[in-house]
């Protein structure tokens with residue numbers, strides 16, 4: 247697709263390509279990017295390890311997708327909305343969620359859905375693509391209220407085959423809602439590779455049907471992600487409506503800890519992608535090329551990340567025991583008779599177990 251060439255600011259060797267790089271690229275900012283990427287990757291690996299030790303429930307890893315999530319979330323303003331899926335903890339953390347909250351979520355705790363005071367972060371959407379409608383609605387509401395706030399919504403390649411994707415884009419286009427549709431094309435929907443899922447060559451081209459801009463970028467290039475998302479958000483704030491961004495990326499690991507990817511793909515070739523595609527290695531190469539790399543600093547931030555993660559685990563593990571009512575309390579504003587019935591049955595079951 248001529249029209250949807252992949253946008254890159256940095257090549258695999260960390261060289262800047264022919265793009266005007268805005269002034270925001272200060273040394274501090276570049277270091278912040280690297281530090282954030284390092285933290286979320288270490289967190290992701292630790293979460294898998296906790297799940298394997300029986301200290302965390304099923305977990306959805308995002309290793310490989312860090313630049314797409316961190317770069318896009320950093321482009322937001324504090325009063326914007328963020329609608330994540332079950333794989334977008336790096337985006338949520340970057341926008342303000344604590345690591346403890348993310349861990350509580352994966353231990354099935356309702357407290358894991360509560361954003362910090364004043365932050366508009368939705369609970370992760372597990373039903374695929376439903377969040378595109380929520381984000382469009384929130385953005386339409388902001389527009390009606392006359393604010394300057396925008397929304398970003400994350401979703402995968404598989405989600406673009408759902409009706410909700412099309413409904414969301416159509417509504418947002420018609421009502422010029424200030425929303426950025428941020429697709430992470432990690433090329434798999436569980437075990438289904440993208441070529442078995444759709445005949446479209448790109449996801450960005452799906453924007454044509456709704457007469458909105460479509461941007462295809464290298465999702466492992468944090469500069470491209472950050473600056474292109476920023477542009478889309480600015481466009482939204484100017485009242486020009488939504489943008490569809492396709493960030494092409496890759497998940498190295500399993501769909502979730504309940505999945506065995508070796509059953510449907512060659513995990514050795516997945517690992518080989520690190521050589522030229524890895525978002526963190528690429529930024530590190532850029533910093534080395536620019537002469538701004540400092541090995542001692544790297545050791546410091548790795549050790550700092552480890553401490554932050556250990557503290558979050560301690561907080562999660564010392565959290566008070568859950569209240570059984572939480573399971574039933576948040577389904578509807580007022581519980582229906584079916585929910586009440588299930589709650590009673592569950593209490594009866596617990597009485598039997600405890601006898």
Ligand SMILES: Cc1ncc(C[n+]2csc(CCOP(=O)(O)OP(=O)(O)O)c2C)c(N)n1
Nearest residue numbers: 333372373374402403404405432434435436
């Ligand atoms: C409506 C709905 N249908 C099916 C599922 C089961 N399911 C969970 S994840 C997933 C694949 C989603 O793939 P993609 O949108 O590419 O996101 P990724 O997991 O790759 O981040 C499916 C089909 C679901 N959660 N919701």
Ligand SMILES: [Mg+2]
Nearest residue numbers: 402403434435
């Ligand atoms: Mg996918």
